[in-house]
Amino acid sequence: MQVAELINTIEEIAPLEAAAPWDISGLQVAALRHEVSSIAVCLDPTPHSIRQSFDLGAQFILSHHPLTLKPSLPTKLDAYHEVLRLLLRADVPLYAAHTSLDVNPRGPAGWLATDLKLDNLTVLEPVSPPDADGHILGYGLAGDLPHPQTVEHIIRALESILDLSTATLSGPPPGKIHRLAYCTGSGSSLLAAAHKAGAQLFITGDVKYHTALDAEIPLLDVGHHSLEEEMMRRMCHVLQQRAHGVAVHFVPSASPFRTVALS
Missing domain, CATH: 3.40.1390.30 (NIF3 (NGG1p interacting factor 3)-like)
Incomplete structure (x- = not known):
């Protein structure tokens, strides 16, 4: 499937023109590749989710949350830098359907x-x-x-x-x-x-x-994670029906909040 065709399919579900003015929905990281045969869908574009996506053979990653709401130079060796490094080295595009999906x-x-x-x-x-x-x-x-x-x-x-x-x-x-x-x-x-x-x-x-x-x-x-994790799972199912000839995988995640268990 052509990358441009896939993005059009996503934007039929998550209209980019309706995203909030403060948001950065859309293409987050470009790639040279023009065709993909495997997609990963996740909630957050964390280094862990990116690596899991690659383990599934993903050539395109769709997240809900943007890579960042305040783009900056990758001057620190942090998660932002690591995600950029992983994506650029693998030549895999990242797209975020944030408020455009909401x-x-x-x-x-x-x-x-x-x-x-x-x-x-x-x-x-x-x-x-x-x-x-x-x-x-x-x-x-x-x-x-x-x-x-x-x-x-x-x-x-x-x-x-x-x-x-x-x-x-x-x-x-x-x-x-x-x-x-x-x-x-x-x-x-x-x-x-x-x-x-x-x-x-x-x-x-x-x-x-x-x-x-x-x-x-x-x-x-x-919690922030709960409803949106399930929403992206459903988004994965929608793409499985619409992105013909492409393998679509869901990459699960856990909430960053944990209950306190005292012994």
Whole structure:
């Protein structure tokens, strides 16, 4: 498959023109090669993920997070330098679908709404007017559950998919949940929008102390890694269906946060 064709396929799912102005979605590291037969998909372009990708024979790497949001000269022998060294030596391009993927609720960013069978969906922070089919690009989704559920029931459902070892619950005591909202990654700034959309529970990551203290609805912080790791796993499945004739591999990762276990 041509590299340009593959990038076009990615951008049909993660429209680059809809990425946030502060973001650096798109090609991160260019390469001389024009064709690829194997792709790796990962959450973070760390040296470990890059090496795992090479072990799988990857000739193109798609990550969610950019290599850096503040490009700089590789003057230090750090992870940034090592990733550049590995990619350039192997002549393997790196592409990041960051907020360009986050804003498409019809793509992998909508996976949790699909799994929980949410209906009557509302985008929390639109970034585009409705298209001809009425679809809107934007961050976060709110939707109605098939039937009212307790937060404990919802957490049990999430446990079968996500690592909730560092999850926390804040805000007022939850009752029965009819409608919930979520945003992958660090989405606590959308808490007010979730409340306005009628959500009785908001699921996201990276919740700060005062946000939790002032929350008007129950707030389930599952961590930055959890929802996005699964989103990229789903992105891998989408590419397996669309990138014909190319092997597509998922490179799993672990959250950098660990629970404290005292003996």
